[in-house]
Amino acid sequence: xxxxxxxxxxxxxxxxxxxxVVIVVLAARAVAxxxxxxxxxxxxxxxLLCAAWGVAFARLPDDAEDTQDDGLATTVEPRIDAGAAxxxxxxxxxxxxxxxxxxxxxYVVARVVGRxxxxxxxxxxxxxxxxxxxRVVDRVVRRRGRADGGSVGGDTADA
Numbered sequence: 001x002x003x004x005x006x007x008x009x010x011x012x013x014x015x016x017x018x019x020x021v022v023i024v025v026l027a028a029r030a031v032a033x034x035x036x037x038x039x040x041x042x043x044x045x046x047x048l049l050c051a052a053w054g055v056a057f058a059r060l061p062d063d064a065e066d067t068q069d070d071g072l073a074t075t076v077e078p079r080i081d082a083g084a085a086x087x088x089x090x091x092x093x094x095x096x097x098x099x100x101x102x103x104x105x106x107y108v109v110a111r112v113v114g115r116x117x118x119x120x121x122x123x124x125x126x127x128x129x130x131x132x133x134x135r136v137v138d139r140v141v142r143r144r145g146r147a148d149g150g151s152v153g154g155d156t157a158d159a
Contacts, residue, residue, distance in 0.1 A: 013058045020051025039111035039120075046104040053097040059090050103127055 024047030030040035103124045110120035 009057070013054045016054030016057060017051045020047045020049070020054060023047030023050060038117065039108050042104050042111070043108050046101065046108055049097055049100045049104060053094065053101060056090065056094045056097055060094060061090060099128070099131055102131075 024044055027040050027043035027047055030037055031044065034040070106127050107120045107124045110123045111117070115123075
């Protein structure tokens with residue numbers, strides 16, 4: 001049975017891939033002008049990550065519980081199931097790409113506003129530490145919820 005796909009999802013994918021391409025082109029021009037510009041090199045990675053996230057977003061599994069017809073959907077063939085191993089892999093890939101995008105964006109922005117490399121690295125690493133801490137807290141909450149016999153939201157695949 002065909003699954004209804006949101007046009008909004010297509011807009012998100014198109015925007016992410018287009019933004020990634022624009023960032024790569026602008027960063028490549030900056031690298032060509034000054035090969036020692038570290039922020040430009042990191043911006044190339046940022047653009048590639050944005051484009052990759054757009055593709056990964058398009059491959060995310062459909063939500064089987066979403067039956068709301070908002071009038072923004074189009075009919076497509078069903079994709080991977082969110083509960084399948086491929087669905088968990090797609091979700092994790094998207095998670096890794098978002099973390100990479102945020103980390104490189106923090107570095108690029110810090111360097112563009114004139115902060116030295118060490119400050120930019122501290123900002124990027126600070127984000128990674130907060131992200132890791134958040135994941136640990138989520139796992140603890142899920143384990144406690146299962147131990148209490150209750151169901152706690154979130155994916156239990158990485159617990």
